[in-house]
Amino acid sequence: MNNEEMKLNSKFFSHAPDEAPTRDGFGDALVELGKENERVVALTADLKESTRVEAFSKQFPERFFEVGVAEQNLVTIAAGLAVMGKVPFITSYATFSPGRNWEQIRTTVCYNDVNVNIAGHHAGLMTGPDGATHQALEDIALMRTLPNMTVFVPCDKEEARKATKAMTHIKGGGYIRLSRDVSPIITTKETPFIPGKANVLWESKRPKVTIFACGTMVSRALYAAEELEKEGIGSIVINIHTIKPIDSKTIIAYAKKTKCVVTAEEHQIAGGLGSVVAEVLAMNFPVPQEFVGVKDTFGESGTPNELFEKYGLGIKDIKEAVKNVVVRIK
Amino acid sequence: MERLTEKKLAHLYTNANRIRELIIESLLHAGSGHSAGPLGMADIFSALYFHILTHNPKDALWDERDRVVLSNGHICPVQYATLALAGYFPIKELLTLRKIDSRLQGHPHRNSIPGIETTSGPLGSGLSQSIGMALALSLDKKRNRVYCMMSDGEHQEGNTWEAVMFAGKKKLSNLTAIIDRNNIQIDGFTEDTMPLEPFRKKYEAFGWNVIDVDGHNIEEFIYSVLEAQAVYEKPTAILAHTIPGKGVTFMERNYLWHGKSPNKEEAERAIKEIRSLGNKISHE
Numbered sequence: 248m249n250n251e252e253m254k255l256n257s258k259f260f261s262h263a264p265d266e267a268p269t270r271d272g273f274g275d276a277l278v279e280l281g282k283e284n285e286r287v288v289a290l291t292a293d294l295k296e297s298t299r300v301e302a303f304s305k306q307f308p309e310r311f312f313e314v315g316v317a318e319q320n321l322v323t324i325a326a327g328l329a330v331m332g333k334v335p336f337i338t339s340y341a342t343f344s345p346g347r348n349w350e351q352i353r354t355t356v357c358y359n360d361v362n363v364n365i366a367g368h369h370a371g372l373m374t375g376p377d378g379a380t381h382q383a384l385e386d387i388a389l390m391r392t393l394p395n396m397t398v399f400v401p402c403d404k405e406e407a408r409k410a411t412k413a414m415t416h417i418k419g420g421g422y423i424r425l426s427r428d429v430s431p432i433i434t435t436k437e438t439p440f441i442p443g444k445a446n447v448l449w450e451s452k453r454p455k456v457t458i459f460a461c462g463t464m465v466s467r468a469l470y471a472a473e474e475l476e477k478e479g480i481g482s483i484v485i486n487i488h489t490i491k492p493i494d495s496k497t498i499i500a501y502a503k504k505t506k507c508v509v510t511a512e513e514h515q516i517a518g519g520l521g522s523v524v525a526e527v528l529a530m531n532f533p534v535p536q537e538f539v540g541v542k543d544t545f546g547e548s549g550t551p552n553e554l555f556e557k558y559g560l561g562i563k564d565i566k567e568a569v570k571n572v573v574v575r576i577k
Numbered sequence: 578m579e580r581l582t583e584k585k586l587a588h589l590y591t592n593a594n595r596i597r598e599l600i601i602e603s604l605l606h607a608g609s610g611h612s613a614g615p616l617g618m619a620d621i622f623s624a625l626y627f628h629i630l631t632h633n634p635k636d637a638l639w640d641e642r643d644r645v646v647l648s649n650g651h652i653c654p655v656q657y658a659t660l661a662l663a664g665y666f667p668i669k670e671l672l673t674l675r676k677i678d679s680r681l682q683g684h685p686h687r688n689s690i691p692g693i694e695t696t697s698g699p700l701g702s703g704l705s706q707s708i709g710m711a712l713a714l715s716l717d718k719k720r721n722r723v724y725c726m727m728s729d730g731e732h733q734e735g736n737t738w739e740a741v742m743f744a745g746k747k748k749l750s751n752l753t754a755i756i757d758r759n760n761i762q763i764d765g766f767t768e769d770t771m772p773l774e775p776f777r778k779k780y781e782a783f784g785w786n787v788i789d790v791d792g793h794n795i796e797e798f799i800y801s802v803l804e805a806q807a808v809y810e811k812p813t814a815i816l817a818h819t820i821p822g823k824g825v826t827f828m829e830r831n832y833l834w835h836g837k838s839p840n841k842e843e844a845e846r847a848i849k850e851i852r853s854l855g856n857k858i859s860h861e
């Protein structure tokens with residue numbers, strides 16, 4: 248059942264949800280931040296419009312910097328600004344930033360422990376027809392292995408807005424993973440968002456499994472839960488919007504409750520949300536786990552829906568994982 | 578390279594316009610992709626694949642072939658169209674561009690279709706790979722050449738200049754960089770976004786031979802490649818001055834067409850214009 252306390256968008260469960268790309272929420276937040284905090288600056292690497300810094304650049308031209316196609320320069324200039332007390336946001340596609348400039352992030356942002364906020368756009372298969380070179384499927388792993396780095400994977404436009412705004416208050420580097428194409432709006436302005444605190448969005452009366460999901464897989468997990476409920480399989484769906492620091496307490500509590508878990512992410516299985524959950528549970532309360540994610544392969548050109556289907560990230564794949572995991576309980 | 582006759586030259590221009598048509602058709606069917614860069618490079622691709630290169634469309638992996646690296650992978654519609662026209666794969670396959678299960682990926686993928694030497698899309702990685710290929714050819718005592726197709730925008734990447742420096746140091750004369758100097762990138766004109774001039778002087782300072790050419794004058798372009806082949810002590814950079822969107826007036830010189838594909842009405846207008854221009858040239 249839809250958890251009322253989460254004040255989710257009522258239209259979501261009517262299956263006629265409003266849709267928007269998470270990158271729009273990022274762009275809106277950036278403008279709000281520009282007004283609220285004059286230390287906020289933004290930089291891009293020849294991707295002003297598609298990474299949604301255009302509005303910020305128009306309203307605060309003196310606090311906006313275009314570096315050209317140069318992602319290593321992008322993050323290192325930002326690190327210098329942050330050392331001086333500015334709060335930079337840098338935008339590019341996730342395959343290039345944090346992909347291409349990972350070592351610079353490691354040393355000049357994380358080891359320096361300065362507040363540079365990295366927006367990784369066009370993440371995942373949602374990037375669609377541009378193909379594998381532009382579909383970041385490794386960025387969560389790249390960012391969550393760095394000390395002094397916070398990692399957000401928002402599930403919709405509204406959550407992306409809240410996460411972006413939260414980034415300025417968090418010490419050290421920040422990463423937000425964003426998608427190009429539209430996804431359903433699940434949450435509302437009233438939905439709580441506390442960095443590092445997972446949100447229980449769905450709770451059946453007699454749950455047999457907990458599904459941990461992040462980003463674009465949260466809506467799919469909720470629709471899977473709804474269908475499973477009708478088939479007599481109760482479940483819990485938890486939105487892990489913050490991958491780092493991870494909400495171990497919630498993960499352990501629900502593993503204890505349902506004795507088996509499924510993780511779902513639009514990312515390589517290696518190193519992503521599934522890995523985080525497995526680490527937490529292996530150390531605290533091991534239970535059977537099934538992983539829905541990309542299985543050690545690159546993506547390709549296609550529409551997002553075709554790709555989610557082909558690479559095993561559909562609603563039916565989550566349901567299948569649930570059915571496989573519940574029978575593994577000893 | 579065979580001698581360039583009047584007749585051959587006219588044929589190269591005709592092919593260039595046929596390539597433009599195929600670019601428009603494939604982009605229309607794809608529903609997304611890049612228009613300006615590919616159209617601007619059609620004349621050069623026609624000259625390369627139908628006159629300059631040592632290659633064999635029926636045996637794409639022929640050992641004696643010249644290597645073409647498309648560093649600015651986003652303009653792959655021009656390479657796909659040219660490869661298909663040259664006989665590497667069926668022309669009708671161009672209509673699968675950017676679709677699921679297609680061999681024609683949104684950005685070129687090595688081994689996915691004959692004639693693609695290496696994967697690209699992320700900018701600034703092509704010249705270094707071309708250097709690696711050129712080094713391997715000299716190690717193997719082969720005389721084939723490496724042509725690295727580059728954009729102006731990707732000269733803002735540090736990796737590009739690391740490569741320029743290395744090729745200059747090694748005097749890699751079997752390497753030719755062909756740079757699409759079309760003055761646009763995504764966020765605007767290159768000189769507003771992040772200036773690249775003086776382009777020629779920068780390459781010269783790193784020990785390269787530099788030739789400026791009109792990228793729509795096929796004859797002039799072919800002579801510049803001949804000069805590059807004749808220069809033994811340096812790598813050559815051909816700065817090909819092109820008009821982005823060339824051949825389709827409403828796309829020409831407009832950076833907003835960098836990453837946009839035409840809709841049906843626009844595609845029809847574009848093809849009509851390309852065809853009439855093609856007729857004019859072949860009647861001259």
Ligand SMILES: Cc1ncc(C[n+]2csc(CCOP(=O)(O)OP(=O)(O)O)c2C)c(N)n1
Nearest residue numbers: 293614698699700728729730761762763835
């Ligand atoms: C490393 C990297 N950063 C960013 C991009 C996104 N991108 C695609 S094309 C382009 C720049 C366009 O300039 P140019 O290469 O001159 O393209 P043109 O419009 O002339 O075809 C950018 C920034 C990319 N492909 N690779």
Ligand SMILES: [Mg+2]
Nearest residue numbers: 729730761762
């Ligand atoms: Mg350009």
